[in-house]
Amino acid sequence: MDFLRDPIGFVIQWYVFWLGGLGLPAVWVELIAQLTGALVLATGAMLFVVFLIWYERKLIGRIQDRFGPNRVGPWGIFQPVADMLKIFTKEYITPIGADKITYNLAPILAVAAVLLLWSVLPLSVTVVGADLNVGLLFLIAVGGLGEMSYILAGWGSNNKYALLGAFRLVAQLISYEVPLVLSALVPVMLAGTLSVTGIVQAQEDVWFIVAAPAAALIFFIASLAEIGRSPFDLIEAESELVAGYNIEYSGLKFGMFFVAEFLHAFTVSLIFATVFLGGWRGPGAEQIPILGFVYLMLKTFVVYFVTILFRGTLPRFRIDQMMNLNWKVLTPLSLALIMAMAVVGGLTRGLPLFWQVLAYLLVNLLLLAVTDQLMRINQRKRARFNLAMEMGRGILTTSTKHGTGE
């Protein structure tokens, strides 16, 4: 294997070979190799957050017509490092009456749940953590583990704001998991496998975002809600709940929630890029594996950029609006989408790939257009209703004014 074409795979192979040369039993070699891989990947992901925080703050600053961090180092790139040093030396304040076990377990579990997602994602042709045959299900299940940590935090803090935040958060996260899981069925149907590597390989001819844009849209919106970012950030709504579930946390325990949030946002982009944008696929990615890694990172950063754009430009939803969007728009749409995709796929089975993809695409666009029209009609109806209510209120207030003789 050539070092220049695949440096990461080369180092891994060299390392395993070197371990084998030490004279250890084969089981130990495998164990140590896997432990090292896990350590390197987890540390890399954690350190990567430092860069993510800088990137996001800089971008949000530009959106809000500011400079963002620009004092520490060139373009303020060392600002997160300074923040990290500061947060390392902050005191932990454990509130009186907090449930010690759940209170301390929550920040650890929050980071662990996100880090664990990285173990099944293929980063390039040769660098695959674990190629599980239930990969996508694993991603969804472990993604759901993060919710546990938030309710633990809210419940363990002995604080009303925290409890309220945690309940809102669980209501939001479990609701948005429904369209997330349902839209994840579509790539499984198209690829015929649950393995994440298999899904990437199945996108050789066409990316799934082309074949199923509606599924990609639902998946993207649902994962935006899963990471709890604006416009879905009412779980830690600063203006209503002060900070939500993490109100009683301080020092690095709070920092861990912060790390988990940023890493989750990036990981969700990574999952989206893997499942819908073809993962490491690109011209020449199979011959030169390092190119695949570069492609994957490019795609992920495009998705992450869109996530930050959403965060920087959209106002926060009200809780009933958020629930309506999920249960009355996304869930019916994803159910209809699965049925339509199944029928269309069954009918066009014998046709060449081009026509098949075209049929899928048309069905998706049709469903999106119908949903759009229905939402518009509903909005017009509601506007009329509100207008009637306003007029009714106007009559009421004037009559009471006359009644009291003012």
Place this chain on the structure above:
Amino acid sequence: MLGNWLYIGIFALVALMMPAITILIAGILAPQRPDPIKNSTYECGVETVGPNWTQIKIQYYVFALVFLIFDVEAILLFPWALAYQFLPLYAILEGVLFLLILVAGFLYIWRKGALEWF
């Protein structure tokens, strides 16, 4: 396959240890000067009234129940989606029929007003 799950297990341990050790190190570095006022529950400067583990609106449980139905159904649908490419048309239609029954239940929930947030 077993090696893969071993890797997942090792990764889970590492992922749990990583933040735990970081928090421990920070705990050693950081000062510890607790006092009763500092440690009291935060509530906008006033003292907390009543118990902090309060009752929560019933609405949350309704949504949790609806979620449960959909989650179980999704687990049932994954094998169908996995085998989808090898299924004959009638098996696909059977899956669609299953989804239609689910949609009927969903519409019932909707009409009952369980999806309204008030």
